[in-house]
Amino acid sequence: MKEPLKKTQHVCSEMCPVTRALEVIGGKWKLPIIWKISAAKSIRYNELKRSIPGITNIMLTRSLQSLEEHGLVKRIEYNKIPPHVEYSLTDACQDLLPALVIINEWGKKVWPSH
Template identity: 80%
Template sequence: MKDCLKEISVVDHEECPVLQALEIIGGKWRLPIIWVISAEKSIRYNELKRKIPGITNIMLTRSLQALEEYGLVKRIEYNKIPPHVEYSLTEACYELLPALVIINQWGKKMLPTFNKANEDKKISVSK
């Protein structure tokens, strides 16, 4: 991380693996998709959509395509009747899961601080 931020004013995404990683997993829907698939091992599209409240078909499709392009999610088509598709995580994505568990634990620990900060913002705005 120190190498990435030697000069804060000139952070090059290509030379900073942390920024590259955040570029790949960032966005509103990619982490929830990874989290749900990791719990299920393999999941069909509509089941995945039901487990992520608020996601639209377009955003789910685009996010899955991006995750597949980056090699984090694999899409398996079954030529049965009726045909269906299942999504699962790749080995590269499984390597990422311990970091996500740590971020999840940190988020839970920081939740009271986040909630208080949001309350303070609401009070300031309403004055």
């Protein structure tokens, strides 16, 4: 008699660092946010919003909060007049940039007309 099949999760979905990384930086807005912050080094919220066409306040806020929770973005509040907030990349996110440059170059090679 055969043993019943055991339900198991795909090992990669649980343990694969690539899958985990893509869960953290995936989605429509997180990579454009990371790119814009990396180019500016430090950027204010409204400047960031203006530089990403189509993003809503709620999506920018949620994406920034998620990136901050995962240790990729730093949020610095300045309590001077007028008060403002600036965002910059953490060292962990800076470590990610070379991989994003490689993906960018690969994308240009595979889809050159876009």
